Amino acid sequence: MNIQIRNIYKIFGKKPEAQLAKVKDGMGKDDLLDATGHTLGLDNISLDIEAGQIFVIMGLSGSGKSTLIRHFNRLIEPTDGHILVDGNDVMAMNPQQLEDFRRHKISMVFQRFGLFPHKTVLENTAYGLQIQGLGPAERDKKANYWLEQVGLKGFEQQHPHQLSGGMQQRVGLARALTTDPEILLMDEAFSALDPLIRREMQDQLLELQKSLNKTIVFITHDLDEALRLGDKIAILRDGKLVQTGSPEEILLSPADDYVQAFIQDVNRARVLTAGHVLQPAKLTVTLKSQPAQVLELIRSNGADYACVLDGRHLKGLITQLDAQRACQEQADGLHDYLSAVHTVHCDTELEQVLPELLTRHGGPIAVTDNDGQFEGWVCREKLIALVA
Ligand SMILES: Nc1ncnc2c1ncn2[C@@H]1O[C@H](COP(=O)(O)OP(=O)(O)OP(=O)(O)O)[C@@H](O)[C@H]1O
Ligand SMILES: [Mg+2]
Known part of the structure; x- marks a missing residue:
C-alpha cells in the first residue's frame, strides 16, 4: 500500500486551529511558541511513500518524527492536511473503518518493545490476532510461524523478562507481522539495542523484507541505519521537511547545513553499496x-x-x-x-x-x-x- 501525505500541519496547544494561519504565513516553531505558547509539530509536510519501500524518517530529537508517523494510523489527528493510504483518505474513515484499518492493514513496532510482561512470548505474539477475533488454534499457528521466522523457536512459553533486549524486540517484530499488515510502522525500533544486535536486526529486517515486500516506515536517529535500510530517506527539522531522497542523493547532495551535519562523518565507501x-x-x-x-x-x-x-x-x-x-x-x-x-x-x-x-x-x-x-x-x- 502506498502512503501519500498532503500538506500536513500539526500544532499542539489549546487552540491549534487559531494558529494555523500564522504558520501558513511563515511563522516558525520558535516564534509560534513565543507568541502563542503553541508547539509547531509538523509544518506543511507532503510525502509520497511507495508500496514495498522502506522509507526512513530522520531528524534530531523533537523534529517531529514520531508525530509524523503517528498520523499514518491516526493515533494523532492533523491540524490540517490529508493522509491517503492507497488513495483512501484516512481522515474520512468512520470509527469502524478506522478500527478495521488498524487491525488488518497497519501495525507498529515500538522502541521499548511494548510487550505485556505477564503474557508469554507466544501470547504476546498472538495478541493482534486475538484482537482480530481468531480462534486459539489458528492464532497460535500463525504466531509460532512468525516466532520461528525471527529466530525465536523454543522461547514460546517464556516471559519477556527472561529474554534479552534483542530477543524482546524480535517478539515485537513477530507480533507486528502476525496480522500480516501491509504497512509496518517502526519508531526507533532498534535504538535500544546494542550495536551488534542492532545490526543483526537490520539484516533480519532486510532479509524478511525481500519476501514480505511491505511498506515500512522506519524512524531512526542513526544515519548508518538509515542508509542501510532506506530505499528513501526523509529528513525533518523543526517540523519541516528539509530533504527527501535516495541514500545516494542525501549523501551526494545534502540540501543544507543541517543535512550536511548529519552526513559529515560518514564513510561513504562503507555505507554505500554497488546497488x-x-x-x-x-x-x-x-x-x-x-x-x-x-x-x-x-x-x-x-x-x-x-x-x-x-x-x-x-x-x-x-x-x-x-x-x-x-x-x-x-x-x-x-x-x-x-x-x-x-x-x-x-x-x-x-x-x-x-x-x-x-x-x-x-x-x-x-x-x-x-x-x-x-x-x-x-x-x-x-x-x-x-x-x-
Ligand atoms: N502531545 C504533545 N503535546 C505537545 N507537544 C508535543 C506533543 N507531542 C509532541 N510534541 C512536540 O512536537 C515536537 C515533535 O515531537 P516528536 O515527538 O514528534 O519528535 P521526535 O522527532 O519524534 O523526537 P525524538 O527523536 O526525541 O523521539 C516537539 O517539539 C514536541 O515537544
Ligand atoms: Mg520520537
Whole structure:
C-alpha cells in the first residue's frame, strides 16, 4: 500500500486551529511558541511513500518524527492536511473503518518493545490476532510461524523478562507481522539495542523484507541505519521537511547545513553499496545478434562495448574490436567473441568494490541481484567521485 501525505500541519496547544494561519504565513516553531505558547509539530509536510519501500524518517530529537508517523494510523489527528493510504483518505474513515484499518492493514513496532510482561512470548505474539477475533488454534499457528521466522523457536512459553533486549524486540517484530499488515510502522525500533544486535536486526529486517515486500516506515536517529535500510530517506527539522531522497542523493547532495551535519562523518565507501551507485546498461544485445549490427550499434553510439544478455542474465561484453573481428570472420552470433565480466552482488559495499575496480584496469563491474540477474554497472569514474 502506498502512503501519500498532503500538506500536513500539526500544532499542539489549546487552540491549534487559531494558529494555523500564522504558520501558513511563515511563522516558525520558535516564534509560534513565543507568541502563542503553541508547539509547531509538523509544518506543511507532503510525502509520497511507495508500496514495498522502506522509507526512513530522520531528524534530531523533537523534529517531529514520531508525530509524523503517528498520523499514518491516526493515533494523532492533523491540524490540517490529508493522509491517503492507497488513495483512501484516512481522515474520512468512520470509527469502524478506522478500527478495521488498524487491525488488518497497519501495525507498529515500538522502541521499548511494548510487550505485556505477564503474557508469554507466544501470547504476546498472538495478541493482534486475538484482537482480530481468531480462534486459539489458528492464532497460535500463525504466531509460532512468525516466532520461528525471527529466530525465536523454543522461547514460546517464556516471559519477556527472561529474554534479552534483542530477543524482546524480535517478539515485537513477530507480533507486528502476525496480522500480516501491509504497512509496518517502526519508531526507533532498534535504538535500544546494542550495536551488534542492532545490526543483526537490520539484516533480519532486510532479509524478511525481500519476501514480505511491505511498506515500512522506519524512524531512526542513526544515519548508518538509515542508509542501510532506506530505499528513501526523509529528513525533518523543526517540523519541516528539509530533504527527501535516495541514500545516494542525501549523501551526494545534502540540501543544507543541517543535512550536511548529519552526513559529515560518514564513510561513504562503507555505507554505500554497488546497488546504490549502479548505472543501467547503455547498449544491450543478445548472443544471437548479428555482428554487423552490433558493430554498427557500438560505433554509432560512440561506445567501447555492448552488454550481451540472455534474458536478464549477463553473458559478457562485446567490445568494438571483437565485434569487428566477428564481422571479418563472418561469425553467426557473438558466442565466441565475448569478454568475461567481473560481477558483484548489489549488496556489496563500495569498500570491497573499489579494489576490484582498480585491479581490473578500469573495466566495468557488473551488478547482479539475488537471482543472479543483471542490474547494471558500477563504473570507475562514478565510484571514485563518490568515495573521494
Ligand atoms: N502531545 C504533545 N503535546 C505537545 N507537544 C508535543 C506533543 N507531542 C509532541 N510534541 C512536540 O512536537 C515536537 C515533535 O515531537 P516528536 O515527538 O514528534 O519528535 P521526535 O522527532 O519524534 O523526537 P525524538 O527523536 O526525541 O523521539 C516537539 O517539539 C514536541 O515537544
Ligand atoms: Mg520520537
